[in-house]
Amino acid sequence: MKQIIYRITGIALLCSMLFSSCTKDFKETNTDPNGTPTALPQQLLAPALVSTMTYNMLRNRNFNNELMQITVDMSDAEGKVFRYDYRATWADYLYNGWYSELTNFKDIYKAASQELTYNPSYMGISLICQSWIYSMLTDTYGDVPYFQSNLAKDSGIYEPAFDAQKDIYMDIFKKLEEANTLLSTGTGINASSDPVYYGNVARWRKFGNSLYLRLLLRLSGKAEVADSCIAKIKEIVDLKASSYPVIASNDESAILRWTGSGPYTSPYSSNVREQDFRSPGLGSFFIDNLSDWNDPRIDIPTYGTNNINRWGIAPYSGRFEGIPSGYSPGENPVKKAYFYSNTSTTSLQTEPLAGMIMNYAEVKFILAEAAAKGWINGSAETFYNDGALNSITLWLPAWSVPITTYLTAADIQWIESATLEEKMERIHLQKYYALFLVDLQQWFEYRRTGHPSLPHGSGLRNNGVMPARMTYPVYVQSTNPTNYRIAVNNQGPDVISTQVWWQKP
Incomplete structure (x- = not known):
């Protein structure tokens, strides 16, 4: 018995010594002294942009384009989007993908804010990209996790609360204000890390402020925030234009250009x-x-x-x-x-x-609408003509026909004496083509304005009404049941006919 006890004690002691030698200075000996323990902003930016655009483009093709009558996936089968025949399986792809990429963009901000790797430009770009993705999330689903999203790793929050769309938008606006300030420093970034602007931070700043205009306009018809949004549009465009530069040419459009080389394959x-x-x-x-x-x-x-x-x-x-x-x-x-x-x-x-994020023509049509409604200075007709021209020359730079000649021949010229509703139809018909390939923006704008006027086929489901949102992924009901029920109670039934906050009167 004593021999057995001695043997067990000896084995335990040996194991203890081995464990001690294996774990001693583990962190130091397993850390690359020539590298960094976390990914750098320049390592994360391009992959996150490429992945986000992949999600956007694939759902643009088979969801947005079907709803907005660009394409028709011809079949008599069930679940055809062009008939508003929505299936719950559509919900997961964008929800999962966008939240996944938010983690990467948040990591960019975190890494760029550290003392050794501090770079305000990467921080600003991160905030712009977060705002872009969060805006698409809330415009697609309505109330979604925002303030507690993407915190499972750092804070152990596995069942995040859903936030009201109004609160999400108000915080997005704060993010875009901060981004504008951060990017005003002009701090350089690695050009090879940036497949959109190739290191030109001034153009990122312009994109951020142009995105700001897009989102302000989206809320401009919501009574409780309309005055503040309209005032901010005027501030950006007229009162403090030098402090809020926006996209000013086709060359400054936010586009991830697919070169066909390596990861940049469409x-x-x-x-x-x-x-x-x-x-x-x-x-x-x-x-x-x-x-x-x-x-x-x-x-x-x-x-x-x-x-x-x-x-x-x-x-x-x-x-x-x-x-x-x-x-x-x-x-x-x-x-x-x-x-x-x-x-x-x-x-x-x-x-x-095809990697379209936001183009110059869209900015011009935003300004045309604002001018037609009397919110900003300038000619709505000039903004409209410039939008139509640049929508074409983005694709055909050498096209040289005077835009007024083209518009008049096509009978889509600006008519100053037209009613505001007629002007909105004309603006949004041209904006519809400017938004070609831009994620789900055609759908969002149609839901906001009802323009352009789309024909209604006899085979439409949902009582012939354009779907107002995607439903939440089915798995959310089981993985986050309490917060899911709260969201549905606040927003309305989890169906495609439930309008999101900014659509409601």
């Missing part, structure tokens, strides 16, 4: 098969307008072969004619135009400009 090419890309037909609203206007984006075959133009639109049997969206099952319309796709040649599937 998701339309890497994530979507050729046959799937060209499978949907083009909606008649989208293509018939362009055809009627003799719009150069489809009329000029800039790629020289296969009659393919700058937007990669191919005619069916030589005809540019679209499919009526929302048609009833059994009608079986013929596809007469579609987005051409060929990964071995230039098409929209490999188009560098």
Whole structure:
């Protein structure tokens, strides 16, 4: 018995010595003395931007474009978005993806605020990107986790509270104010870490303030905050323009240009098969307008072969004619135009400009609406014409037809004597094309304004009413049940017909 006790004691002592030697100075001996224990801002920015754009572009293609009558995924099957036939499975992809990337953008801010790696420009860029993603989240779902989101690792909050959309927007505005101040220092960043502006922090500042205008305009019709939002728009545009520079040319547009090299390969090419890309037909609203206007984006075959133009639109049997969206099952319309796709040649599937975040034309149409409503100085007509011109020249820089000539020939010229509602329809019809490929912004703007006027097919579900939101992912009901129930109680039923805060009267 004594021998057994001695052996056990000896083994225990040996294990203790081994454990001690294995763990002694563990942190020091397992840390690279030439590196950093956490990722640097310049290591995180590009991957986070690429991933965010991947989520945006794929849902732009198969959700936004179907709702907004750009494409029609022709089928009599259940769950077709162009008929407003929403399925709960649509909810997860953006919700999961956007929150995942918020972690990366928050880590950029955290790393850039440390003493050894302090860089106010990366902090400002992080705040802009957080504001961009949070705005898309709340505009898509309504009330969502905000103040307690992405805190599981640092604070152990695994069931975050859902915040009211109003509170989310008010804090986004604070973030954008802080970003404008941080970026005003002009501190340099690593150009290779930035696939949007290649290290030009002044342009990031302009994008942040332009995003500010977009979001202020979105709340401008909500009575309880309208006055403050309109006053801020005027401050940015008229009263303190030098303190709030905005995007001022197509070159300054926020675009992640897909070069096709390494990680900068378009998701339309890497994530979507050729046959799937060209499978949907083009909606008649989208293509018939362009055809009627003799719009150069489809009329000029800039790629020289296969009659393919700058937007990669191919005619069916030589005809540019679209499919009526929302048609009833059994009608079986013929596809007469579609987005051409060929990964071995230039098409929209490999188009560098498809990584659209916010462009100059959108800024001009924001200003046109504000001027038409008397909120800012300047001519609504001039802003409108500039928006239409730059919407075209972003894609066709060499196009030289006077914009008034084009607009008049197409019968879409500005009419000063028109009613405000008629002016809004004209502005938002052109803005609809400026927002082509820009995440879900066409859908958001339609929900805000009701413009442009879209035809209603006989096969539409949801009583023919445009869906007001996506539902929350089903798993949230089981993983965050208490806060889910509070959110539904505050906002309304978790269905697509429940309007978000800024849509309600």
